[in-house]
Amino acid sequence: xxxxxxxxxxxxxxxxxxxxxxxxxxxxxxxxxxxxxxxxxxxxxxxxxxxxxxxxxxxxxxxxxxxxxxxxxxxxxxxxxxxxxxxxxxxxxxxxxxxxxxxxxxxxxxxxxxxxxxxxxxxxxxxxxxxxxxxxxxxxxxxxxxxxxxxxxxxxxxxxxxxxxxxxxxxxxxxxxxxxxxxxxxxxxxxxxxxxxxxxxxxxxxxxxxxxxxxxxxxxxxxxxxxxxxxxxxxxxxxxxxxxxxxxxxxxxxxxxxxxxxxxxxxxxxxxxxxxxxxxxxxxxxxxxxxxxxxxxxxxxxxxxxxxxxxxxxxxxxxxxxxxxxxxxxxxxxxxxxxxxxxxxxxxxxxxxxxxx
Amino acid sequence: xxxxxxxxxxxxxxxxxxxxxxxxxxxxxxxxxxxxxxxxxxxxxxxxxxxxxxxxxxxxxxxxxxxxxxxxxxxxxxxxxxxxxxxxxxxxxxxxxxxxxxxxxxxxxxxxxxxxxxxxxxxxxxxxxxxxxxxxxxxxxxxxxxxxxxxxxxxxxxxxxxxxxxxxxxxxxxxxxxxxxxxxxxxxxxxxxxxxxxxxxxxxxxxxxxxxxxxxxxxxxxxxxxxxxxxxxxxxxxxxxxxxxxxxxxxxxxxxxxxxxxxxxxxxxxxxxxxxxxxxxxxxxxxxxxxxxxxxxxxxxxxxxxxxxxxxxxxxxxxxxxxxxxxxxxxxxxxxxxxxxxxxxxxxxxxxxxxxx
DNA sequence: TTGTATGCGTTATCAG
DNA sequence: CTGATAACGCATACAA
Numbered sequence: 001x002x003x004x005x006x007x008x009x010x011x012x013x014x015x016x017x018x019x020x021x022x023x024x025x026x027x028x029x030x031x032x033x034x035x036x037x038x039x040x041x042x043x044x045x046x047x048x049x050x051x052x053x054x055x056x057x058x059x060x061x062x063x064x065x066x067x068x069x070x071x072x073x074x075x076x077x078x079x080x081x082x083x084x085x086x087x088x089x090x091x092x093x094x095x096x097x098x099x100x101x102x103x104x105x106x107x108x109x110x111x112x113x114x115x116x117x118x119x120x121x122x123x124x125x126x127x128x129x130x131x132x133x134x135x136x137x138x139x140x141x142x143x144x145x146x147x148x149x150x151x152x153x154x155x156x157x158x159x160x161x162x163x164x165x166x167x168x169x170x171x172x173x174x175x176x177x178x179x180x181x182x183x184x185x186x187x188x189x190x191x192x193x194x195x196x197x198x199x200x201x202x203x204x205x206x207x208x209x210x211x212x213x214x215x216x217x218x219x220x221x222x223x224x225x226x227x228x229x230x231x232x233x234x235x236x237x238x239x240x241x242x243x244x245x246x247x248x249x250x251x252x253x254x255x256x257x258x259x260x261x262x263x264x265x266x267x268x269x270x271x272x273x274x275x276x277x278x279x280x281x282x283x284x285x286x287x288x289x290x291x292x293x294x295x296x297x298x299x300x301x302x303x304x305x306x307x308x309x310x311x312x313x314x315x316x317x318x319x320x321x322x323x324x325x326x327x328x329x330x331x332x333x334x335x336x337x338x339x340x341x342x343x344x345x346x347x348x349x350x351x352x353x354x355x356x357x
Numbered sequence: 358x359x360x361x362x363x364x365x366x367x368x369x370x371x372x373x374x375x376x377x378x379x380x381x382x383x384x385x386x387x388x389x390x391x392x393x394x395x396x397x398x399x400x401x402x403x404x405x406x407x408x409x410x411x412x413x414x415x416x417x418x419x420x421x422x423x424x425x426x427x428x429x430x431x432x433x434x435x436x437x438x439x440x441x442x443x444x445x446x447x448x449x450x451x452x453x454x455x456x457x458x459x460x461x462x463x464x465x466x467x468x469x470x471x472x473x474x475x476x477x478x479x480x481x482x483x484x485x486x487x488x489x490x491x492x493x494x495x496x497x498x499x500x501x502x503x504x505x506x507x508x509x510x511x512x513x514x515x516x517x518x519x520x521x522x523x524x525x526x527x528x529x530x531x532x533x534x535x536x537x538x539x540x541x542x543x544x545x546x547x548x549x550x551x552x553x554x555x556x557x558x559x560x561x562x563x564x565x566x567x568x569x570x571x572x573x574x575x576x577x578x579x580x581x582x583x584x585x586x587x588x589x590x591x592x593x594x595x596x597x598x599x600x601x602x603x604x605x606x607x608x609x610x611x612x613x614x615x616x617x618x619x620x621x622x623x624x625x626x627x628x629x630x631x632x633x634x635x636x637x638x639x640x641x642x643x644x645x646x647x648x649x650x651x652x653x654x655x656x657x658x659x660x661x662x663x664x665x666x667x668x669x670x671x672x673x674x675x676x677x678x679x680x681x682x683x684x685x686x687x688x689x690x691x692x693x694x695x696x697x698x699x700x701x702x703x704x705x706x707x708x709x710x711x712x713x714x
Numbered sequence: 715t716t717g718t719a720t721g722c723g724t725t726a727t728c729a730g
Numbered sequence: 731c732t733g734a735t736a737a738c739g740c741a742t743a744c745a746a
Contacts, residue, residue, distance in 0.1 A: 053739030410723030
């Protein structure tokens, strides 16, 4: 088997110069006859160009970095699918970096990448305050950076996010339309903008319906993960339970809540309606399947990628891309129990008891 | 800001030749004084070498392909974590390819990659018979290939898999130890070796305990996914239900079964014990949490990667790496209902009714 | 429109 | 042990 064909092989076989072949390859001007001839030669030679050499010549790395807390996060997995889609079309690779790959937070690897200009650009997902040094490093290195749903606005990075306020409003409307008037909201990390915006949206939507969200019914889970949702459930269920619907700031929290509430014998949505945010496919598996405000995650991944490439190719301006979320009504929401809140039910029970006594 | 430092910059600054710097960088022999001097210069210059140029010179791509049906598959996500871990240590990128990214099966992109030698090696996950042409192409291109848990042995590829027979035996023992004697098994795709091996293991384990697995209680879901598990559940629950435990060939199937069975009012594990295979973290979220035979998925990803690199660096022999699975007892298995099968319970109910009548 | 020559940053070969 | 120098494969001013 002979050595792999190179651009020189092709040029020789076609009787033209390498530069002509290069132009042909890149769609620049080549006369019709030469173009045809080149097409044949390349076909018969089975030639395909070296991306390594091309990248070297162009001063590119042919690779972008994708960084997230954990690449096993179901939300991120959806995003990755979108990124993959766009990447395959552009024939570039990626370097995955989980900030918590080995159990503890370690941005060292990524910092090294940006410093060594190991990649052409970087996409961060769900970045937090602690990623500030990372964004600073990217800015210093003039590395095109896209932040997807960051917890706080990162300086110098284009942001891809969702309209969380509108999402909150939509949830509120869904619930009030069903007849709920006492609604609880459980937020994620206290500092998270997304969480705050979702809460605000719910507040707005509720006040639109004239019911309002009592501060006493807004809680914080302190985190985005399922265990936090479970912990909150324990806490809430031990309290007065004065709500007919609970809105969790994301699906992961809702999964935890759902599990514990079920364990405690609550029937959902009969006894209590539950809503999450994100629209993870996993929510479909639960019984009841989780009603949620879905993000177009995959689409967001594609957008992040496209914006990144635009930025790589023409150092585009940093800006903001905002996606709408949409309500995914599944099974975890329904009318409130007989129009009576759980609180009233328990009061009634006492009344009945006293009557019996 | 001056142009990025190159090996030439360093050489000039240190007063040595580029080749000396190169040797230093690659850990080849360099005299102690020069070594020290180079260390300083590189430090102050903030130099870091170009991987693109290095790869070109070395004839490497600095990138491997990772292909799977869908990169959103929870099982694959775990594998990817292991791959990522190993990749980051070696500073190489990856190209993700979902064979069903756009809804329909399309191996075209990957075939193109192997033909164009776009990558240094390839890892396939859960490959099936339809991937045969792909493996053939890899073999022809002499591209190092690792197949992780393939459904059928791919020619010319090193295989990383699990001891499914042993796993099946362990499941059987767990169940018989609990007191189950009538057990149903629901397989995945009919042709899948993994599924068959798991079944065989269960058969062996059961016969060890002297209970045996009735052919009438072995089913096939025809696929590995959750909807198939749901469909099987519908079918099975409409039947005689003559088993106190159901073993599903993987977790995804079990998730579907669990949901439908719960919907039908079955209490698990009180009425019925359920076991899956894979050990997906998601199984933890269900109520009851799914008891399962767990694969060391992440470790398998690392092994696949390491083997691949060994193969890339020294065209290693193709072979087989087999991992043990371990039983993860969660909540979906317990003693059979009072030592009475569901079938007998329904008979009893009728008896009671007739007595009442 | 096409050809020539040079650069991209490293590695490797082979003298010194 | 170290220093020139030729690949590596392609892109692109610049010249023709």
